[in-house]
Amino acid sequence: MTSPALDRRALSDFRALAGRIDGNGPRYTSYPTADRFHNGPDLSLYHDALDACRADAPAPLSLYLHIPFCENICYYCGCNKIITRDHGRSARYVSYLGREMALVAGRLGARRQVIQSHWGGGTPTFLNPDEMRRVMALLNTHFDLAGEGEHSIEIDPRRVDRDRMALLAELGFNRVSLGVQDFDAEVQQAIHRIQPFQETRAVVDAARALGFRSVSLDLIYGLPHQTAARFGRTIDQVLALRPDRLSVYSYAHLPHVFKPQRRIDEQALPPAGEKLDILVSTIERLTAEGYVYIGMDHFALPDDDLAVAQREGRLQRNFQGYSTHAGYDQVGLGISAIGAIAGRYVQNARTLDDYYGALDQGRLPLARGVAMTGDDHLRREIIGDLMCHGVLDLPAIEARHGIDFNEAFAAELAELERLAADGLVCREPGRLTVTPLGRLLVRRVAMVFDRYLRDDAAQPADNGVRAANDGTRPIRIVPRYSRVV
Structure with a gap:
């Protein structure tokens, strides 16, 4: 199954319609969406979900693991993160992740196969090599990470070298997602994320040399000082890297919600018309260069697993966006992580204190959730x-x-x-x-x-x-x- 191809007429009509009918609304990485979750649900919601999942064995699982730590703040970012240079904090976090895994796996019973896993953040590679090995060992103790599955991690190209990339390959990751946002120097300065192109190229080259199955780049449009022409030059550089997947996200300026965004000069943000031009020209260029428009903000080369999944009718949406494996329960581990299990959504505590406090009491760190009707x-x-x-x-x-x-x-x-x-x-x-x-x-x-x-x-x-x-x-x-x- 495949969707009709985009064409110039569709893009022209989109330019005319977008401002009139494309209003605020959810991205539907879940339904009900996360703003519909209830605060402080009874823990039986999570227990019932895991018990029902246990009864569905041996069906494989999907897994998301959240590492919240970052050394530096990026002004645009709205992630649930902790800015620190104290790497001692991550050692404690890894220990508590092990406690959470034990509670979840104990409820699930037999060691369940994981067909898809993703480490997000924050910056997962904030963990030092020994900590990464420990987390992966804990995962393999409590779960069975399928060798033929998709196992991905988000990385900051400024924080890894070839040795760290080799470690990721050794640990079993086969897909990496690199944050880029924009290669323009003035844009990078405005968002407090200096990341030279050659630094990113070195990481992409290492991933290819080490045999990673897929390399993805994340871009953001609507940032300060961006124009269609400037962003076009970033696209030129991205195409030189030829990533297997691309995500091109719209920047939502919400300084009253995300405090770091208050450091962004609102006067430097592109007006709505220019922002739309950036998006349309980006779609035109990427599709002309052979990328498949998957939907929303995702693109992939025709032979990438994401494009193949779309053609074969196996595409789904989960909390990471479009995904290749449909129909599997997803377990969330770490602060703020969301699980979608047996018709229930469960979200962990958003702060370290609440997360650690729950696990110290021997209970799952449930903060919000909802049972689907x-x-x-x-x-x-x-x-x-x-x-x-x-x-x-x-x-x-x-x-x-x-x-x-x-x-x-x-x-x-x-x-x-x-x-x-x-x-x-x-x-x-x-x-x-x-x-x-x-x-x-x-x-x-x-x-x-x-x-x-x-x-x-x-x-x-x-x-x-x-x-x-x-x-x-x-x-x-x-x-x-x-x-x-």
């Missing part, structure tokens, strides 16, 4: 099909869920008529297809099926902003690197 399962499937495959097979959905689609989604179908008039979707008997233009605005199409947003719209307005269910923040588009989804 039958309606949630149905809508998650619909949203996933739209965002990953661009097609809804209505009779198949009706058969799986015992519904009459036209009756169950009458309000949604009426709204889709308006999107069809804008050229985003095409309705045919028994089928709904996202057009090439709609793929560029697929999040807007998916929002039609978000019952929570629909319920919000039916409530009295609160100055145009809906408070999240924890009362602490409004819902808004947030970049992936913020880990708020």
